[in-house]
Amino acid sequence: QQTLKEVAAVWKAWFCALQSYKIAPQKFTGRPRIPRYLKKSRRHTFYVTPQNARVKEVKSADGKDVVARYLIIHSLGLSIKLADGIKKINRIAIKPLSNGYKLTVAYTPAANQKPYLPDNGRYIGIDPGVDNAFACVSNTGDKALLINGRAIKSANQYYNKRMAKLKSLQAQYHQLESIINTKQGPKAVYGQTKSMQHLTDWRNAKIRQFAHKASKRIVDYALSCGANTIVIGKNKTWKRSVNMGKKNNQNFIGLPHQQMINMIRYKANMVGITVICTNESYTSQTSALDGEKPCWNNGNKSRKKQGLSPANRRIHRGMFRSNKGLLVNADINGAMQIVRKVFPNVSFANGIVDAVLHPAKWSPLI
Numbered sequence: 522q523q524t525l526k527e528v529a530a531v532w533k534a535w536f537c538a539l540q541s542y543k544i545a546p547q548k549f550t551g552r553p554r555i556p557r558y559l560k561k562s563r564r565h566t567f568y569v570t571p572q573n574a575r576v577k578e579v580k581s582a583d584g585k586d587v588v589a590r591y592l593i594i595h596s597l598g599l600s601i602k603l604a605d606g607i608k609k610i611n612r613i614a615i616k617p618l619s620n621g622y623k624l625t626v627a628y629t630p631a632a633n634q635k636p637y638l639p640d641n642g643r644y645i646g647i648d649p650g651v652d653n654a655f656a657c658v659s660n661t662g663d664k665a666l667l668i669n670g671r672a673i674k675s676a677n678q679y680y681n682k683r684m685a686k687l688k689s690l691q692a693q694y695h696q697l698e699s700i701i702n703t704k705q706g707p708k709a710v711y712g713q714t715k716s717m718q719h720l721t722d723w724r725n726a727k728i729r730q731f732a733h734k735a736s737k738r739i740v741d742y743a744l745s746c747g748a749n750t751i752v753i754g755k756n757k758t759w760k761r762s763v764n765m766g767k768k769n770n771q772n773f774i775g776l777p778h779q780q781m782i783n784m785i786r787y788k789a790n791m792v793g794i795t796v797i798c799t800n801e802s803y804t805s806q807t808s809a810l811d812g813e814k815p816c817w818n819n820g821n822k823s824r825k826k827q828g829l830s831p832a833n834r835r836i837h838r839g840m841f842r843s844n845k846g847l848l849v850n851a852d853i854n855g856a857m858q859i860v861r862k863v864f865p866n867v868s869f870a871n872g873i874v875d876a877v878l879h880p881a882k883w884s885p886l887i
Contacts, residue, residue, distance in 0.1 A: 531556050566615065619718030637790075638749035642867075643748040644864060654668045663746045666881055668738065672887050677724070731887045752859055753859070808841070
């Protein structure tokens with residue numbers, strides 16, 4: 522039943538996307554492709570509903586308190602201990618991995634989500650990047666925070682290097698090779714080997730671990746600053762249209778910023794913090810310490826036309842020089858300007874200069 526529901530949902534989504542494409546094709550990057558069958562060797566995600574699963578409660582000796590809850594699936598012979606705070610099981614997804622399966626439980630929390638906190642004039646600006654995965658700054662005068670992204674960058678580089686070697690060996694020995702006919706003639710197509718699947722699962726586990734730790738640290742930082750609003754810079758289709766060179770493109774695209782932003786959003790919403798995503802154009806070219814508005818008139822091209830020197834005040838990759846000669850971390854400068862994108866009249870505390878000039882760097886272990 523669940524598989525049929527998934528098939529129906531996929532086809533309905535395709536028909537809706539195709540109808541929207543016919544009306545406004547400029548909103549799409551290409552014509553929506555028709556859903557296809559999985560290959561016979563591929564495994565798919567299947568679902569278990571509360572009809573086939575139940576939650577068993579283990580109470581204390583006096584029978585008053587619930588000590589533990591277990592998820593019981595009789596048809597699969599599974600008994601799994603659940604975390605605290607689960608009120609109701611909605612659906613269980615069992616996803617195939619290279620060396621087994623991953624069980625994901627969708628549930629209703631026991632406690633309702635806290636209401637959103639009112640705007641108190643305290644904000645956190647976040648600028649996503651590569652070496653600094655997230656640069657966080659507040660307008661309260663608290664020390665700025667840099668989330669070190671070199672560990673996940675290194676994991677991605679190893680993954681790309683190892684995957685390239687495996688693909689080279691696969692083509693050399695014709696592993697899982699099939700020939701298809703194209704307009705340009707016969708073409709060799711290769712499937713994914715077990716080694717590739719193991720490598721991909723290892724990389725995805727590293728990314729999930731990094732994303733959870735980084736998002737938790739950012740929400741704790743917002744709570745410590747007393748901020749009720751987080752502003753994150755994010756451009757639409759920034760991964761698709763990025764042009765920073767072959768090496769930098771690979772490093773930037775390999776980081777799943779959207780996945781981490783989603784984690785920040787839901788963890789912040791659980792404690793009542795509002796998360797806003799905004800366009801980050803001209804935030805890296807304008808000076809936050811000089812109170813410049815992040816717009817084209819203050820950007821590099823405009824400064825060059827006006828004859829202002831220097832036109833580009835970002836003297837190298839991680840350093841920005843203000844008009845007064847102060848040196849500030851370029852990512853922190855961008856994070857401050859991201860806040861001004863949404864709140865143009867925001868005022869920073871008197872000690873903000875010292876806070877942004879000496880940020881604290883935090884490196885999650887993965």
